[in-house]
Amino acid sequence: MIVLMEIAVLIFDNVNALDVAGPCEVLSKIPGTIIKYVSKETGPKLTDIGIKFTADYTLERIKEPEILLVPGGHGIESVADDSSVLNWINQKHNTSTWTASVCTGAVLLGMAGILKGLDATTHWMRLPSLNDFGAKPQKKRVVIDGKVITSAGVSAGIDMALYLTKLIAGETTAKAIQLALEYDPAPPFNAGSPDKAPKEILQLVMKKAAQRL
């Protein structure tokens, strides 16, 4: 099945690199998709892993993408203060076929007024904050409500993108991409969620996060 579809991915300084690369690794493999990396200003943006990602498009150059993808990361704090970016998210959502977020990208969707009344998820540490935007926070890895698909923290964007691929292009394409990316995860520890991690690990991560604030 061939799909012709434009995907606009918002990037910004201190975006989380895996929030972007995880889902885009999946979505870029759907035949016929084109991904455009967008920011308020074009040029290199520093990511959390110290590598710079280049934005090739300004907000104005993006018309009506079928998919809007909003990643997260510590950089959302500066974006959250910028009404021009939040308005852009809202406008692109109005005409999108699918609007997706990874990790704390959901906070930006919320600030753009998109999550009112919707089931949604985000990084486990920020989940309660979705209430501030009228959303109904769900302790799930991927949540689909209407055309809005949100995912939990960082690595959850890969799972989200496979669900989205199934919706866009069918299960055969989604499975073929999963196999091509050898996505047969085998983490060495069972510590990837607050319910599964040992209590002392949970406390350590929350303490470190508190120190950042």
Added chain:
Amino acid sequence: MIVLMEIAVLIFDNVNALDVAGPCEVLSKIPGTIIKYVSKETGPKLTDIGIKFTADYTLERIKEPEILLVPGGHGIESVADDSSVLNWINQKHNTSTWTASVCTGAVLLGMAGILKGLDATTHWMRLPSLNDFGAKPQKKRVVIDGKVITSAGVSAGIDMALYLTKLIAGETTAKAIQLALEYDPAPPFNAGSPDKAPKEILQLVMKKAAQRL
């Protein structure tokens, strides 16, 4: 535990974006690590997902990094023809504490003469080719032989980096990073390895790969 450690990551045009972002998302969270993105020439490199990654360092500027990380992707074909890059890999390996690869990055390690007599893995489609370099191919997600740690296709770099984090900084740090990245994978399908994927999906992926050649 605080570690002071330099990590050199080789990048190049048509590098696989998730091969880089997956492990670096983990390794960059180890306290005291610094990651340097290195290429034959500095500047932006186009990745397979259409975004450009910037290399800030030339090969010459990297002295004796504790960790050498070599990702894969279709771009390895051009690197494989460049003896200056292969020599650099070999030299940095001589003084490294750990030498790691993701996906077809193992092919570059092999061409640099590093895998002779070692157990190693790579993307399932290229696994037999490791024999060409005197390696002993292992159908495993992560293989550690001495100081060389290789991983299977693309997404396996995340698992590899968690093993490596345990070796470098201990299990508590590795688990804390896993929780911070919410790496509690839940793929919607069980199709991520050639053994698990339905036969028709396997044939589809192999047919597409053959068309690329």
